[in-house]
Amino acid sequence: MATETTHHVAMTLSDHLPVLAILVPFVAAPLCVLLGSRSLTWPITFLASAASFVTSFLLLLSVIDGGFISYHIGGWAPPLGIEYRVDAANAFVLFLVTGISTIVLPYARESVKSEIPERHHTLFYACFLLCLTGLLGVAVTGDAFNVFVFLEISSLSTYVLIAQGSYRDRRALTAAYDYLIMGTIGATFFVIGLGMLYMATGTLNMADLADRIADQGANRTVRAAFAFIVVGIGLKVAIYPLHLWLPNAYTYAPSAVTAFLAATATKVAVYVLMRFLFSVFQPSFLFEVNTLEFMIIPFAILAMFAASFIAIFQTDLKRLLAYSSIAQIGYMLLGIGLLNESGVAAAVAHLFNHGITKAVLFMGVGALVLRSGGSFFDRIEGMGKLMPWTSAAIVIGGLSLIGVPGTAGFLSKWLLVQGALEKGWWPIAILVVLSSLLAVIYVWRIVEAMYLRSPASDIEAKEAPLSMLVPIWIMAIACIYFGFATDITLTASHTAAQGLLAGPVGLH
Secondary structure (H helix, E strand, C coil): CCEEECCCCCCCHHHHHHHHHHHHHHHHHHHHHHHCCHHHHHHHHHHHHHHHHHHHHHHHHHHCCCCCEEEEHHHCCCCCCCEEEECHHHHHHHHHHHHHHHHHHHHHHHHHHHHCCHHHHHHHHHHHHHHHHHHHHHHHECEHHHHHHHHHHHHHHHHHHHHHHHHCCCHHHHHHHHHHHHHHHHHHHHHHHHHHHHHHHCCCEHHHHHHHHHCCCCCHHHHHHHHHHHHHHHHHHCCCCCCCCHHHHHHHCCHHHHHHHHHHHHHHHHHHHHHHHHHHCCCCCHHHHHHHHHHHHHHHHHHHHHHHHHHHCCCEHHHHHHHHHHHHHHHHHHHHHHCCHHHHHHHHHHHHHHHHHHHHHHHHHHHHHHHHCCCEHHHHCCHHHHCHHHHHHHHHHHHHHHCCCCCHHHHHHHHHHHHHHHCCCHHHHHHHHHHHHHHHHHHHHHHHHHHCCCCCCCCCCCCCCHHHHHHHHHHHHHHHHHHHCHHHHHHHHHHHHHHHHCHHHHHC
16 A cells, blocks of 8 residues: 655645654754744744654554555655655654654753753754754665765764763763764764665665665675674664663763653664665575574673673663663564564564653653752662652653563563564573563662662752653653553554565565
C-alpha cells in the first residue's frame, strides 16, 4: 500500500507530513536566535516540538499496517531526486524522538534556569531544535548521504548542548571535546563507507543501493564499505568497546540534555544500523551473517555484563545510569544479531521502552540535582522522604530498567528471550536473564540510598517544581502503561521487524 506523493496532482497538507516533521523544528531554530527574545524562545521551541510530535503520530497511524510513504523532495523522482521514506520502523522512531522532546521541554524550562546562565538560553533552545531536526532527518530520509548530513547536524548541536553543562562543572567541556573527537571519527568512517558504496553502485538512494548491491555478489569494495559503515555507526551507537565518549557526556551535560539524549540519540543510531544491515545490505550476504554472529553478538553480551558490572560500583547516579545505557544498547544489538523476527522486534521494542525508561530516570535525577546540588550518592541519601514524588517515579523507572513484569522493560526482554529460544540458543536466553539480575543490584543501590538512609545535614530539599514533576510522571506512567497495553508496541515492532527483514523487497 505504498503511497507515492508527487507534484503532478493537487496535494494536501497531509501529503507533506514527512517533510513537515523536519522542517518545523529546522525553521524554528534560527527563528529563536533572530527574534532574540528570551521570553519567546521556549514557547517557539515547545510548539515546534509539539507540531512534529503530532505529525509523527499521524505518520505512524498511516504506516502501522505495513505500508510506506514515499515523498519526493522538489518533485524529483528517486533515485535521481532525494526521497523521504516512512515505514513502520522509522515512524516508530519519529514518534519516540518527538514524544520525548515534547515532554522534556516543559521539564527543561525550570532545569535550564538553574544550570545555564539566562543569556545563553536562546542558544540552548536553538541547539536543542537543531539536534531534534538532525535526529528526525536521520530517521526519515531514504538517501544514504542525507543520513550523514543529518547525523552531523544532530552531532554538532549535541556537542554544544553538552558543553553548556560547564557552567555547573568544567568537566562538561572535556566530555564535549571527547564526544567531538569520537563522533568525528565515527562520521568519517561512515562517509568513507558511503563513498565506497557510491563507487561500486553509482547511487545513494537506499532502495536503489539495495538493488544494486544484490547484483554485486562478493564485491570487495562493497565489503569494505560495509565494514566502514558498521564501525562508523558503531561509534555513534556506543557499541561496547566504542562507548568511551558516552559516560562523561551523560554525566556532565545539563540534566535536560542528558534526559533527551539518553532517550533518543543512541536509539536513532541503532535504527540507522538496522536500516543499513537489513534494508541496504541484505542478511543473505554471508559476511553480514558472520559479522553479526561472531562480532556484534559477542560485543552485545560483553556490554550487557561489563557495563552493568561497572554501573554497580559508580558513586555518581548520572554515571551509573550512563553505564546502564551501554548495557541496554547491548540488548538491542543482541536482538539485531539474532536475525529473526522476534529478535529484531525485541530490538525495536527495546529501543522505544528504554527511551521512555531512561527519560524518567534522568529527569528524576535532574530534579534531585536541582534540590540537593549534586548527583553523587551522598547527595541523594534520604531523598525518598524529602522528595517522595520524584523518588517514586525514579523507582518505577528502575523497575522498568530491570524488566519487572508489568513495566515496559519486561516486554522487550521477553521478546529477546523468545527470539533466542526460537533459534535454539538457550544459553543466550539465560544470559539475558542473568544480566537483568545485575540491573537489580544497581537499582537496589539507588532505592537503598533514597529510602534507607538519612539525608545529609546541609540538605533542606523540598519536592521538585510542578513543571518538572508532571513530565517525570507522564513518563513514569508511560512505563507502566506500555507494560500492560502491549498491543501498540508489539504491533509496531513486529511490523517494523517484518519490513526490515524483508530487505529490499520491503523497500519497493
